[in-house]
Amino acid sequence: MEAIGAQRILMPSMVHSSLLQKSGRWTQYARELFRLKDRNDEDYCLAPTHEEVVTGIVKHNTVSKKQLPLFLYQISNKFRDEIRHKKGLLRAKEFIMKDLYTFDLDELSAQSTYENVCESYSRIFKRLKLNFKKVKATTGLIGGKVSHEFHLLSNVGEDTLMICESCGYGCNEDIEVEMKLKLCPYCNNQLVSQKAIEVGHSFLLGTKYTEPFELSIDNKYLEMGCFGLGVSRILAAAVEVLSTENQMRFPLLIAPYKVSIITPKKGSNEEKNNITQFGEDLASHLSDNMFYDDVIIDDRSHLTIGRRMNDNKLWGIPYIVVVGKKALNETPKVEMISAYNNESFEMTQSEIIDYFNRVRNLNEVNE
Numbered sequence: 001m002e003a004i005g006a007q008r009i010l011m012p013s014m015v016h017s018s019l020l021q022k023s024g025r026w027t028q029y030a031r032e033l034f035r036l037k038d039r040n041d042e043d044y045c046l047a048p049t050h051e052e053v054v055t056g057i058v059k060h061n062t063v064s065k066k067q068l069p070l071f072l073y074q075i076s077n078k079f080r081d082e083i084r085h086k087k088g089l090l091r092a093k094e095f096i097m098k099d100l101y102t103f104d105l106d107e108l109s110a111q112s113t114y115e116n117v118c119e120s121y122s123r124i125f126k127r128l129k130l131n132f133k134k135v136k137a138t139t140g141l142i143g144g145k146v147s148h149e150f151h152l153l154s155n156v157g158e159d160t161l162m163i164c165e166s167c168g169y170g171c172n173e174d175i176e177v178e179m180k181l182k183l184c185p186y187c188n189n190q191l192v193s194q195k196a197i198e199v200g201h202s203f204l205l206g207t208k209y210t211e212p213f214e215l216s217i218d219n220k221y222l223e224m225g226c227f228g229l230g231v232s233r234i235l236a237a238a239v240e241v242l243s244t245e246n247q248m249r250f251p252l253l254i255a256p257y258k259v260s261i262i263t264p265k266k267g268s269n270e271e272k273n274n275i276t277q278f279g280e281d282l283a284s285h286l287s288d289n290m291f292y293d294d295v296i297i298d299d300r301s302h303l304t305i306g307r308r309m310n311d312n313k314l315w316g317i318p319y320i321v322v323v324g325k326k327a328l329n330e331t332p333k334v335e336m337i338s339a340y341n342n343e344s345f346e347m348t349q350s351e352i353i354d355y356f357n358r359v360r361n362l363n364e365v366n367e
């Protein structure tokens with residue numbers, strides 16, 4: 001986000017009703033909005049998104065032309081009283097969202113800002129190595145002129161996309177109905193339906209919020225855009241599309257732990273010969289020099305290696321290192337399992353370090 005010039009802020013979760021009344025969303029939202037009252041009977045809500053709040057902030061701080069386009073974003077908890085609420089993180093009533101709001105002087109620059117941000121969102125999904133699809137969408141209660149959704153294709157998804165397999169055009173089913181689309185508008189191919197999970201949404205808002213808040217420069221209302229990424233939803237959706245029956249899989253970039261080191265079983269020869277220490281030294285080296293704190297030691301030595309290996313796979317650990325009897329060799333070797341690829345190698349400590357250096361360069365693991 002910093003790369004496109006965005007500044008991080010944090011806005012309040014609890015928002016006074018007067019702000020949403022200005023935009024009309026206080027009455028437009030039915031039961032999705034969590035509403036509450038304070039001791040003086042004043043109405044508040046837990047913000048579903050922050051268009052009104054951010055517009056109020058920009059208005060209050062009097063921006064100059066030179067500061068435009070202005071990009072403000074936050075990563076915070078959002079609240080929606082979802083009717084299709086689900087267990088887990090896919091559709092929760094409280095979730096983490098990254099929301100970005102942009103302000104431009106005119107429609108033309110707002111359009112180019114919109115495209116820039118959409119491209120940066122696409123780059124995020126590419127870096128996560130997720131198979132995503134950006135499609136045209138309806139604007140709904142947020143409003144505005146143009147809208148796109150970012151989806152991960154998955155049969156458990158609740159959205160249906162209509163996709164042209166020839167040119168890659170895609171739209172949400174709602175758009176297809178609204179525009180009575182049967183064929184791809186670009187190449188006239190038949191559109192194919194595909195289930196998907198929505199993980200991001202962008203809107204070119206126009207002056208929907210700046211007009212009621214009278215946010216203008218030179219008597220012209222500023223043109224706004226808003227862009228949401230469902231942070232907790234992306235994690236859950238990625239696990240959904242990448243995992244197998246026996247193995248949870250994350251995008252490597254966001255795997256909570258990158259490496260687990262399994263120490264010898266209690267009472268084994270290896271343990272008696274004190275090679276547990278070897279595993280612990282390797283863990284501190286990887287943790288200090290490569291993966292920061294994303295390395296764990298599975299020292300539940302009362303359990304067999306096999307049992308711990310299965311657990312580590314279920315937890316979604318991408319790399320598992322087993323310290324076994326070959327660690328007693330003159331040049332100690334350990335077993336390195338690349339769990340997501342079902343590959344295993346025997347490696348010396350320096351080979352492991354070389355290997356992880358290559359992995360890290362390929363995946364920018366710590367960025």
Ligand SMILES: [Zn+2]
Pocket residue numbers: 164165166167168169184185186187188189
């Ligand atoms: Zn097409």
